[in-house]
Amino acid sequence: MKRNSFWVASFTASVIIAIVLLVAGSPTVTANDQPSAANAEVKIDNFVFGPPTITVPVGATVTWTNKDDIPHTSVSTEGVFKSKVLDTDEKFIYTFTKAGTYSYYCTIHPKMTGKVVVQ
Numbered sequence: 001m002k003r004n005s006f007w008v009a010s011f012t013a014s015v016i017i018a019i020v021l022l023v024a025g026s027p028t029v030t031a032n033d034q035p036s037a038a039n040a041e042v043k044i045d046n047f048v049f050g051p052p053t054i055t056v057p058v059g060a061t062v063t064w065t066n067k068d069d070i071p072h073t074s075v076s077t078e079g080v081f082k083s084k085v086l087d088t089d090e091k092f093i094y095t096f097t098k099a100g101t102y103s104y105y106c107t108i109h110p111k112m113t114g115k116v117v118v119q
C-alpha cells in the first residue's frame with residue numbers, strides 16, 4: 001500500500017510539472033504586437049482627389065498617384081507634408097504617425113482639396 005501511494009504521488013507530481021512546462025513553453029502573445037497598418041491610395045483624376053476623404057489608422061501609408069495628363073501636387077494645408085509636382089503616373093507617398101485630420105490641396109489648382117483622417 002505504501003509503495004502504491006508513492007507512485008500515485010509521483011505520477012501526480014509529473015502531471016503537474018508537465019502542465020507547468022506546457023504553459024511556460026507555449027508561445028506568448030506580446031502586447032507589442034500591432035496589427036499591420038492599412039495603407040490607402042488616392043488617385044488624382046480629372047482634377048479630383050479620389051476619394052476626397054479617406055480614413056486610415058495611425059501608421060498608415062497613403063499613396064497619391066496622378067492619373068491626369070496635367071501636373072498636380074498634394075500639399076498639406078498645415079504644412080505637414082508636401083509633394084513635388086507630380087507628372088502623369090508619378091506618386092507621392094506619406095506615412096501618418098499621429099492621429100488627426102489632415103486637409104490638403106493642389107497648389108497648382110487650389111480648388112482641388114482632400115482630407116486624410118487618421119485615427
Ligand SMILES: [Cu+2]
Pocket residue numbers: 047071072073106107108109112
Ligand atoms: Cu492640380
